[in-house]
Amino acid sequence: xxxxxxxxxxxxxxxxxxxxxxxxxxxxxxxxxxxxxxxxxxxxxxxxxxxxxxxxxxxxxxxxxxxxxxxxxxxxxxxxxxxxxxxxxxxxxxxxxxxxxxxxxxxxxxxxxxxxxxxxxxxxxxxxxxxxxxxxxxxxxxxxxxxxxxxxxxxxxxxxxxxxx
Amino acid sequence: xxxxxxxxxxxxxxxxxxxxxxxxxxxxxxxxxxxxxxxxxxxxxxxxxxxxxxxxxxxxxxxxxxxxxxxxxxxxxxxxxxxxxxxxxxxxxxxxxxxxxxxxxxxxxxxxxxxxxxxxxxxxxxxxxxxxxxxxxxxxxxxxxxxxxxxxxxxxxxxxxxxxxxxxxxxxxxxxxxxxxxxxxxxxxxxxxxxxxxxxxxxxxxxxxxxxxxxxxxxxxxxxxxxxxxxxxxxxxxxxxxxxxxxxxxxxxxxxxxxxxxxxxxxxxxxxxxxxxxxxxxxxxxxxxxxxxxxxxxxxxxxxxxxxxxxxxxxxxxxxxxxxxxxxxxxxxxxxxxxxxxxxxxxxxxxxxxxxxxxxxxxxxxxxxxxxxxxxxxxxxxxxxxxxxxxxxxxxxxxxxxxxxxxxxxxxxxxxxxxxxxxxxxxxxxxxxxxxxxxxxxxxxxxxxxxxxxxxxxxxxxxxxxxxxxxxxxxxxxxxxxxxxxxxxxxxxxxxxxxxxxxxxxxxxxxxxxxxxxxxxxxxxxxxxxxxxxxxxxxxxxxxxxxxxxxxxxxxxxxxxxxxxxxxxxxxxxxxxxxxxxxxxxxxxxxxxxxxxxxxxxxxxxxxxxxxxxxxxxxxxxxxxxxx
Numbered sequence: 001x002x003x004x005x006x007x008x009x010x011x012x013x014x015x016x017x018x019x020x021x022x023x024x025x026x027x028x029x030x031x032x033x034x035x036x037x038x039x040x041x042x043x044x045x046x047x048x049x050x051x052x053x054x055x056x057x058x059x060x061x062x063x064x065x066x067x068x069x070x071x072x073x074x075x076x077x078x079x080x081x082x083x084x085x086x087x088x089x090x091x092x093x094x095x096x097x098x099x100x101x102x103x104x105x106x107x108x109x110x111x112x113x114x115x116x117x118x119x120x121x122x123x124x125x126x127x128x129x130x131x132x133x134x135x136x137x138x139x140x141x142x143x144x145x146x147x148x149x150x151x152x153x154x155x156x157x158x159x160x161x162x163x164x165x
Numbered sequence: 166x167x168x169x170x171x172x173x174x175x176x177x178x179x180x181x182x183x184x185x186x187x188x189x190x191x192x193x194x195x196x197x198x199x200x201x202x203x204x205x206x207x208x209x210x211x212x213x214x215x216x217x218x219x220x221x222x223x224x225x226x227x228x229x230x231x232x233x234x235x236x237x238x239x240x241x242x243x244x245x246x247x248x249x250x251x252x253x254x255x256x257x258x259x260x261x262x263x264x265x266x267x268x269x270x271x272x273x274x275x276x277x278x279x280x281x282x283x284x285x286x287x288x289x290x291x292x293x294x295x296x297x298x299x300x301x302x303x304x305x306x307x308x309x310x311x312x313x314x315x316x317x318x319x320x321x322x323x324x325x326x327x328x329x330x331x332x333x334x335x336x337x338x339x340x341x342x343x344x345x346x347x348x349x350x351x352x353x354x355x356x357x358x359x360x361x362x363x364x365x366x367x368x369x370x371x372x373x374x375x376x377x378x379x380x381x382x383x384x385x386x387x388x389x390x391x392x393x394x395x396x397x398x399x400x401x402x403x404x405x406x407x408x409x410x411x412x413x414x415x416x417x418x419x420x421x422x423x424x425x426x427x428x429x430x431x432x433x434x435x436x437x438x439x440x441x442x443x444x445x446x447x448x449x450x451x452x453x454x455x456x457x458x459x460x461x462x463x464x465x466x467x468x469x470x471x472x473x474x475x476x477x478x479x480x481x482x483x484x485x486x487x488x489x490x491x492x493x494x495x496x497x498x499x500x501x502x503x504x505x506x507x508x509x510x511x512x513x514x515x516x517x518x519x520x521x522x523x524x525x526x527x528x529x530x531x532x533x534x535x536x537x538x539x540x541x542x543x544x545x546x547x548x549x550x551x552x553x554x555x556x557x558x559x560x561x562x563x564x565x566x567x568x569x570x571x572x573x574x575x576x577x578x579x580x581x582x583x584x585x586x587x588x589x590x591x592x593x594x595x596x597x598x599x600x601x602x603x604x605x606x607x608x609x610x611x612x613x614x615x616x617x618x619x620x621x622x623x624x625x626x627x628x629x630x631x632x633x634x635x636x637x638x639x640x641x642x643x644x645x646x647x648x649x650x651x652x653x654x655x656x657x658x659x660x661x662x663x664x665x666x667x668x669x670x671x672x673x674x675x676x677x678x679x680x681x682x683x684x685x686x687x688x689x690x691x692x693x694x695x696x697x698x699x700x701x702x703x704x705x706x707x708x709x710x711x712x713x714x715x716x717x718x719x720x721x722x723x724x725x726x727x728x729x730x731x732x733x734x735x736x737x738x739x740x741x742x743x744x745x746x747x748x749x750x751x752x753x754x755x756x757x758x759x760x761x762x763x764x765x766x767x768x769x770x771x772x773x774x775x776x777x778x779x780x781x782x783x784x785x786x787x788x789x790x791x792x793x
């Protein structure tokens with residue numbers, strides 16, 4: 001943490017909201033949308049700016065499932081494990097993705113920070129069960145084979161980008 | 166567009182919009198609900214637009230009231246049609262045809278044959294039991310529904326305020342603003358006996374009346390759009406498909422209880438709903454339907470959107486208001502109730518999306534009309550999300566009091582793959598399961614309570630004979646355990662203990678006395694937990710124990726899963742009659758559990774087997790079966 005954290009983005013986000021406790025969740029959401037996680041440096045800074053205790057801010061960040069204190073992968077794959085998806089076999093899809101990427105229930109992000117695999121309680125896309133999302137885009141009626149196809153496409157995309165750079 | 170400053174301005178705009186609508190002789194609605202968007206409907210929409218423009222057809226995306234041209238074709242992104250299983254869906258007017266499972270490649274044919282030629286493409290129409298159903302209204306899935314709250318979803322452009330105005334949108338708001346007193350509005354809702362659609366079934370009119378009575382100000386209007394029950398997406402469809410109706414209901418509630426600020430709390434998993442609502446609020450502000458002087462009436466109302474951050478417990482009233490305040494979403498002890506001390510500790514009227522969406526039609530058509538639908542104690546309709554191992558999954562709306570049999574077999578088309586119906590989980594993780602014997606029960610708030618289930622928000626997850634009920638109970642318990650906020654001990658510790666017991670039962674380590682222990686814990690938790698989440702957490706276990714006790718016993722005493730689902734209790738065996746000794750299974754077994762000579766029957770070493778199923782899926786002779 002020797003490097004100085006650049007608060008420009010955080011300042012821009014703070015400027016869009018009233019500086020009080022009611023903005024806590026919206027501010028954290030926007031910070032996370034930018035960084036894909038909540039960097040630890042933002043906590044004292046944001047807490048001071050909106051006038052609440054650091055512990056309180058930390059309490060909010062750890063309470064809600066969507067906030068992550070660890071960096072997430074470039075591609076966040078969320079497997080729906082809602083009831084409808086569950087009874088149509090979502091577990092097998094999750095197992096397939098995890099075993100291919102070497103992830104577990106405890107380890108959600110690959111070491112190269114390319115993929116994060118999470119479960120989500122319900123995407124509300126139950127008519128398309130089992131469903132999963134990749135960076136918010138819904139993939140309907142999944143099977144293990146289709147999930148592997150999606151991974152293959154994403155890897156091809158990554159390879160293409162690396163070549164381009 | 167200039168602001169609407171008076172009621173007459175709105176009436177004039179409505180007339181112009183209706184006129185523009187009547188000039189659109191042909192209209193195409195491409196479903197823009199989450200399901201169909203995932204199936205590629207936005208690309209289909211763009212492709213249709215491109216093709217029609219290429220062919221010189223004047224395309225009308227929003228209602229343009231100034232242009233007069235009777236050759237125009239309206240192309241709209243509608244809300245969810247509900248028939249998600251068959252998506253992407255396209256509705257074609259004036260014929261009322263519904264095209265199902267439309268692909269990008271079909272667009273050219275649709276434009277040339279149907280839109281220009283007026284001809285039906287039979288291949289794209291819905292078929293069931295050999296019958297082709299061209300018109301949407303004739304399809305059995307739709308024919309037995311009564312769509313009132315969802316009347317516009319699928320029928321109007323979800324993005325367009327003019328679209329909403331053209332179908333008599335905001336007429337109820339006009340009436341509430343200019344013809345009724347706040348007390349009359351509250352009374353009308355009270356008279357209608359509208360009951361809260363979020364699960365509790367508390368009379369909305371009583372809530373409004375007691376909130377209006379509070380002396381402290383400001384009063385707040387809050388809309389619960391944190392539809393957290395897995396397997397439920399009714400509110401999502403309203404927010405995405407008919408956002409203006411929700412706003413209209415909230416503004417009317419605001420007038421009724423003397424409130425000037427409303428909040429909509431939408432769960433994080435519904436980005437499209439947030440986007441559509443934001444746009445709808447922006448449009449309403451631009452048109453003067455939201456703001457400091459609504460249609461020149463002197464009334465004020467503003468609406469804010471709060472996005473949830475992934476906490477199921479925030480669907481509970483006091484947790485939801487805590488979350489809007491920027492705090493951890495944890496429930497508090499009641500009383501005081503939310504109407505007395507709610508958001509920012511002020512009087513707050515909290516209803517869910519579907520409840521507010523019912524309000525405009527009650528104001529328009531009157532309480533008496535509303536009470537004429539459904540049974541006396543639970544009038545109106547209810548939207549249900551129909552999912553699971555059923556043929557037609559999707560979103561439906563039926564009068565309260567409709568039986569499960571009608572919903573599952575007539576509308577839902579029965580089990581997919583011809584399997585046998587086993588149970589239906591109603592009310593999500595707080596609800597219970599109902600079985601064959603309950604199928605003729607009318608679905609309303611009171612009848613379900615009598616059999617230990619609840620309507621909840623309206624998720625119906627249908628399960629067939631291949632579902633293990635113990636595993637389902639474990640699934641729900643792991644859900645509530647994970648979502649427990651941790652504030653009170655019975656829920657935090659109790660659900661954890663119950664989950665541990667269920668986990669060992671499905672793993673084949675169940676002990677004598679486990680069933681009794683589960684019952685004991687369930688009883689304690691439901692009596693002592695702080696909020697509804699905790700109190701109802703044991704329901705799935707209690708109701709599966711009541712209906713499927715023998716399945717629990719089979720797991721515990723015989724170490725057997727009757728449905729063959731629980732992997733630890735499955736045994737893969739090779740049928741020596743069918744096995745050709747091709748060695749493929751042995752080569753594919755990741756743990757070397759299969760042995761045997763070439764061209765002789767193989768065997769599986771049960772101690773080594775990890776039940777992965779690789780042998781079964783690789784066998785060309787169907788010689789490997791599961792014994793349970």
